[in-house]
Amino acid sequence: MNTHAVLDTRGGGLRAALVFGALSIALAGLAYPVGATLLGGWLFPQQARGSLIEREGRVLGSALLAQPFADARYFVPRPSAAGYNPTTAAGSNLAVSNPALHERMRVDSAAAAAREGVPATRLPADLVSASGSGLDPHITPAAARLQAPRVARARGWTEDQVLALVQAHTEPPMLGFYGGARVNVLRLNLALDAR
């Protein structure tokens, strides 16, 4: 048999392309994501809705998103290039060589140093660096410990009481080396209020 005759040189034609497009949308664009979403929501209902933290029927926030804290009785999250607004989330996108980055860090550094009553060179880097998302819910354990004396004073607690709570909320890197040690600011602040 001549192989030339049986090979398709037209590539199935227009009908195949049209039906393929429709089937792609139906299977890959609708059936897969709808199925996966419903299954994920059914298996993990809490996570599926955004890991919301609710108290007495009111949503206070998401355990995975930073929110602003100003009162001296609370731990303060990292600076946000997005004003802690998840709908406009963004990093600063400032290059290391950009004078605007140095200037912004100078302002953040001065404010943090004054707030905590320490020299700027003692501030952990995360307190003067904006995160990639603008909504980083975590600070480093060093940044939490640095804020503990101020929080203790404002609440009339001993420093050790606050530090113990920080310790209890510190998550180590996965397997001891993968990722960063971290403290979730919103959860820590809610734990403070719960005492």
Next chain:
Amino acid sequence: MAEILLTFFIAITAAVPLGWWLARTLMNAPMPGESVFAAIETPLYRALGIDPARGMNWRGYARAFVLSNLVLAVTVFLLLMTQGWLPLNPDGVGGMSWDLALHTMVSFLTNTNQQHYSGQAQLSYLSQLAGIVTLQVVTPMMGLALAAAVLRALVGGRNAAQASEGEPRDVGNYYVDVIRLTLRAFLPVALALSLALSWQGVPSTFEGVAKATPVDASAGMSEQLIPVGPVAPMVAVKQLGTNGGGWYGPNSSFPLENPTPLSNLLQSVALVVFPMAVVLMIGPLTGRRRFAAMVFASMLTMSLALAGFALWAEQAPNAAAVGLAANGAHLEGTEVRLGTGLSALWSTLTTQSSNGAVNAMHDSLNPLAGLVPLVGMLINAVWGGIGCGLVNFIVYVWLAVFLSGLMIGRTPELFGRKLEVREIRLLSLLVILQPLLLLGLGAITLATPTIAGTSNPGFHAVSQVFYEYTSAYANNGSGFEGLGDATLWWNLSCVLALLAGRYACLLIPLAIAASLAGKRVAPVTSASLNVEGPVFAATLLAVIVLLTLLCFLPVLALGPIAEQLALGTTGATP
């Protein structure tokens, strides 16, 4: 270092069975679950009106690829323009402007996912699913199908045993390849990853935005809107399919898109597992196991070298923070739960694999760490996009064969088939296209400050512009995101780079491979060039490095290298 080893160990361990699975899928061989898959596929072939047993010659295969792309192009473009009037739009998002819709459609059609819009604010749920996710699932499998056609042609086509010299070769049936790959390989893996990500905290719901009342009212925010949606299935396919376009603007740095170190590990592995598996598939598919091993070893060498360099360069503290904080990690643009190590590793894996998802802002990387993603995208064959990466790598193999042939004074040949004037002419077209587009468009943009939209001054502005075009042509999609790129000029000029980087880079090699396929096979002698050993691998790596440096060293020197040198004077070197 431990994070590199863990990630590569898991990725390679998973890629071995996946490569075997992909090969079985493409060889139409019986596999576990055969009756279930066949029951789904048979009616689909009938609806398409094709005979799955009938192969295509390369022209038929290319026509089917182009035509199926055109149909999806028109459909998704119209969807993006009219989304404001269509259902599944709880947050009331309006239609896109024509140039933004065009750029977005082309960007996703070419498996790039460069985003000049911000996902959660400018796309309805219907657009995210029926438009974006559809393309994120099928375009990587289309790329893989093209790579399979090139591989089949390299060994003479599926009808090599019966066909006589010069006769058209059977490179496979395009629709059968894409449908089988999608249903048997891609979607099952994506579903598993989607559920794992839901477990870790990636939203998975059809409810609209959640409204929260922040705890500390004195901080001045009375309400925080928390965007959720069917995020997990999309994130799974954007990671697995060398896509990169995320649900949220800041991509996988956003905690709802990448909540934990474990989710980051899964997503990092997903960046490279399919591209790795595609290389391991070569052996069973073509019977050239030693060639597959040479390709894998070459890619792994480049990959580890770039990863090691990225981690080293990103260890240096942020020069802008000197005197303003304790000397420590460079966390601007980086998340605390991930840290600099995981972000540096990700930044290179995402550009080695033509993915383009980010878990830290590349604009804020240390200059030399920002150089690494650029190099990964310029080579674009370290692992490369699914299918396209392998095709790009085969182009480098042909070039290395050609140069080796010149050096030893023999007609260059691969698998016994001679590379002659026609093939070399097509190859040179590919070699010229990349510098022509990247340097040409980059020069026009930089020479016209009103259209450049750069947000950082000095050398970094050069990097921003060059990065955008490099990313578009590499079909990567990551960016130095400070760039103001939602403009008519950026949308249209990137469309040009995107199209060339996809269609020229896939179809020209297919034409070359098909032209080789019909040639008489010269017997292997002791004088033939051995393309399966370490000597050829070293030559090949040298060709890749030299070609990239020859074309792009000047612009790299003007961008990240100059930026690092300028910082060096202020005392912040790695």
